[in-house]
Amino acid sequence: MPMRRWQRRVLSVISVLVVLLVVAALSVWLSVRVTPLQSVSAVGQSVQVGAASPSLSLSGPGELDLFGEVVPTQPRFDGPIRPRLRLTHISLNAQASTITKPGEQRAAEAGLSRALTAGWTRYLLWETLIAVGFAALVAVAIAGIRRSSRRLMLGTLAAAVAAVCALNAVGVYLLASSTPKALRQVRSIADLVGQSPTAPPARNGPVLKGVQAVVLGDSTAAAIGNPLVEHPDALDKACGRSRDSYAVYLGAVNGWNTLNLACSSATIRDGLLGPQQLGTAEAPSQLSVAAQAAKASVVIVSIGANDIHWSALTALCAAADACDDRASTAYFQQQIAGFATDYYQLLGDLAALPQHPRVLVNEYYNPFGENVDCLKSQGITTAKAKILQSRLDTLNTVLRQGAGTFDFTDVPQHFEGHQLCSDQSFVQGLDANAPLHPTAAGELAIALADQQALSKPPPTPPTPSATP
Numbered sequence: 436m437p438m439r440r441w442q443r444r445v446l447s448v449i450s451v452l453v454v455l456l457v458v459a460a461l462s463v464w465l466s467v468r469v470t471p472l473q474s475v476s477a478v479g480q481s482v483q484v485g486a487a488s489p490s491l492s493l494s495g496p497g498e499l500d501l502f503g504e505v506v507p508t509q510p511r512f513d514g515p516i517r518p519r520l521r522l523t524h525i526s527l528n529a530q531a532s533t534i535t536k537p538g539e540q541r542a543a544e545a546g547l548s549r550a551l552t553a554g555w556t557r558y559l560l561w562e563t564l565i566a567v568g569f570a571a572l573v574a575v576a577i578a579g580i581r582r583s584s585r586r587l588m589l590g591t592l593a594a595a596v597a598a599v600c601a602l603n604a605v606g607v608y609l610l611a612s613s614t615p616k617a618l619r620q621v622r623s624i625a626d627l628v629g630q631s632p633t634a635p636p637a638r639n640g641p642v643l644k645g646v647q648a649v650v651l652g653d654s655t656a657a658a659i660g661n662p663l664v665e666h667p668d669a670l671d672k673a674c675g676r677s678r679d680s681y682a683v684y685l686g687a688v689n690g691w692n693t694l695n696l697a698c699s700s701a702t703i704r705d706g707l708l709g710p711q712q713l714g715t716a717e718a719p720s721q722l723s724v725a726a727q728a729a730k731a732s733v734v735i736v737s738i739g740a741n742d743i744h745w746s747a748l749t750a751l752c753a754a755a756d757a758c759d760d761r762a763s764t765a766y767f768q769q770q771i772a773g774f775a776t777d778y779y780q781l782l783g784d785l786a787a788l789p790q791h792p793r794v795l796v797n798e799y800y801n802p803f804g805e806n807v808d809c810l811k812s813q814g815i816t817t818a819k820a821k822i823l824q825s826r827l828d829t830l831n832t833v834l835r836q837g838a839g840t841f842d843f844t845d846v847p848q849h850f851e852g853h854q855l856c857s858d859q860s861f862v863q864g865l866d867a868n869a870p871l872h873p874t875a876a877g878e879l880a881i882a883l884a885d886q887q888a889l890s891k892p893p894p895t896p897p898t899p900s901a902t903p
Contacts, residue, residue, distance in 0.1 A: 464489055466566035472521060473558045475550035483521040484554030486562065490515050510620070513613045518555060551618045567596050646728035647691040649792075650682040651707055651721045652737030655799070656697030658878050660869025664695075673713040674698035679875035682735070684882035694728060696721040702742045703777040708784065722784055729790050735885060736785070737797040739830050742774040743767065749871065752823055753814035759822045767826055775833050782841045793893055794843040795885055798831040802862040802871045804854030813865050839894070846888045848881055 472483035487498045493515065496507035500521040512518060650656050659675030664683070667676065676695055677683075686693030698706055698718050705711050711718040725734060740746070748767060752758030785794050803810070803820035810820075831847070838845040853861040853876070861877030863869050873881065 462566045462569035463562075465569050466562045467516065470558065470562045470565050472519070473554040473561070475554040481522075482551065482554070484551060485519045485521075485558050486516050487519040490517070510617050512617055518551075518614060518618065520551070548619045548621055551621055552615050555615060555618055563600070567600070571596060641727065643694065643724070643728045644730070645692050646694045646731050648682075648685065648689070648693045648733040648735070649725045649728050649731045650680070650693065650695045650697055650735045650737075651725060652697040652735075652797075653701045653706070653739075653741050654697070654699040654869065654872060655740065655881075656680065656682065656695065656735070656737040656797075657699055658873065658875075659699045660863050660867060660872050661875050661878070669716055670698075670713070670718055673716050674701075674718065675869075677875075677878075679878050681878045681882035681885060684879055685735075685885060688882070688886060691733075694724075694731070696724055697737065700741055701738070703738055703774070703781050704742075706741075707736075707738060707781055708777070722781070726788055726790075731790055731792050733795070733889065734785060734788070734792045735795045735797065736781075738781070739774060739778070739834060740799060742777065743770040743826075743830060745827075745830075746871075748826065749823060752819050758819055767829075771829055771833065774830075775837075778833060778837050779840075782837050782843070785843070786841050793889075794838075794841075795888055796834055796838040796843055796845050797881065797885065798834050798845065798847045799827050800848040800850040800861075800873075800877070800881075801827060802850070802855055804851070804857065806854075806856045809856040810865065815865075842894045844888050844891075844893060846884050848884055850877065850880060853877070853880070 467486050467489055470485065472485035474481060474483050476482070494511055494513045495517060496510070497512050497518040497520065499506050499508050500519070508518070508520070654675060657675045658677035658680035661677035661679040664671050664676050664678045664680075670676075674697065676697065680695055680697070682693045682695035682697070685691065698711055698713070698721070700713075701707060701711055701718075701721070706718070707721045710720055725731070748758075748763070751763065755763075801824050803815070803824060805817075807815050807817055807820045835845045835847075837843075850861045853859055855862050855864060855871075859876070861874055861880055863872050863874055865871070
């Protein structure tokens with residue numbers, strides 16, 4: 436009989452411990468799911484720090500949310516609870532200033548390390564408090580269902596809280612004790628995810644002799660919708676390169692042998708930095724070919740519209756009742772943030788070209804103007820045109836600021852008086868083969884703007900201030 440009583444007592448203790456462990460594990464899991472991420476800022480970056488969903492493995496990568504794209508982190512972390520970081524904002528000017536000003540880069544990198552570590556610590560404190568709250572609620576609920584005495588209820592509550600604290604201590608503060616040290620080694624977002632897989636390929640092709648200027652870009656620079664170049668090859672046809680492109684006009688005016696590498700649908704990742712698939716054909720990285728033009732003194736870039744899916748945004752805007760809703764605005768902000776990151780990588784690679792050419796960055800023109808009466812039957816109203824133009828203004832701001840950061844020349848494009856619905860439009864209509872793209876006259880207007888920019892001296896790099 437005493438043996439049976441002892442066995443029952445042992446089983447009772449084991450069952451209580453199992454229940455406490457389940458309650459603690461559930462509380463920790465729930466707290467990780469609902470604890471708000473902690474915001475930190477450094478080096479022009481705003482990052483939210485939290486924890487990924489707990490895993491049964493005792494080590495592995497964390498998670499990095501890059502504007503909606505979740506990727507594993509390069510460093511691995513110990514413990515079942517590992518960091519989750521969400522990049523919410525990039526101030527490119529702030530980042531550039533830390534690179535260009537002597538003595539600031541190292542301090543800024545250390546600031547990011549400290550910010551991430553502080554954010555992780557703050558998150559864990561909130562997670563522990565919320566987990567304790569969940570455990571307390573469950574314990575009180577169980578005690579209420581069993582109609583336990585006040586003393587037993589307090590004992591159950593204390594046991595549940597102790598179990599949560601113990602589980603957190605083991606899962607986070609013991610098994611994941613190396614996480615703060617790992618975060619302190621992070622000097623940039625690149626340290627978290629490694630190098631971009633879209634880095635430019637090796638530029639080891641034959642030297643292109645006699646090329647004085649190179650044009651890189653998308654369908655605007657290719658001048659699609661206009662007659663093809665003389666004797667087009669397969670890539671010329673696939674890319675839609677026209678004899679009426681601004682590249683051809685600039686070459687004729689200056690007596691240059693101009694190499695136009697622009698291609699319809701090109702983006703920075705798929706076209707300029709990396710190869711571009713065009714059906715069965717493949718266009719090599721435009722930048723890698725530009726590097727082979729060892730004597731080119733000018734490089735002109737027109738890029739960005741395809742990166743932010745401008746055509747799709749315009750079509751959706753025309754079809755919708757309004758195009759400034761929260762969903763489309765959030766989508767645009769996500770696209771422009773991703774473009775900005777890729778754009779600065781492109782600018783850095785242009786600055787590293789061995790021939791050190793003068794670089795012009797073309798902005799985009801406003802295709803609509805004040806009068807959009809001819810477009811109303813196709814869904815474009817004055818209000819919608821202003822929203823689309825505001826988004827182009829945002830894209831142009833990124834282009835302009837990036838060019839200024841690297842001491843390149845930014846070239847605004849103005850089609851005032853020659854936009855859609857005007858008598859002499861520089862823009863192909865919505866029913867044309869290449870809607871909203873420049874006509875031959877529009878390409879000539881871009882060439883004139885570029886020529887005027889080339890006639891002025893290039894920007895002078897700022898002189899670094901002396902340090903005591």
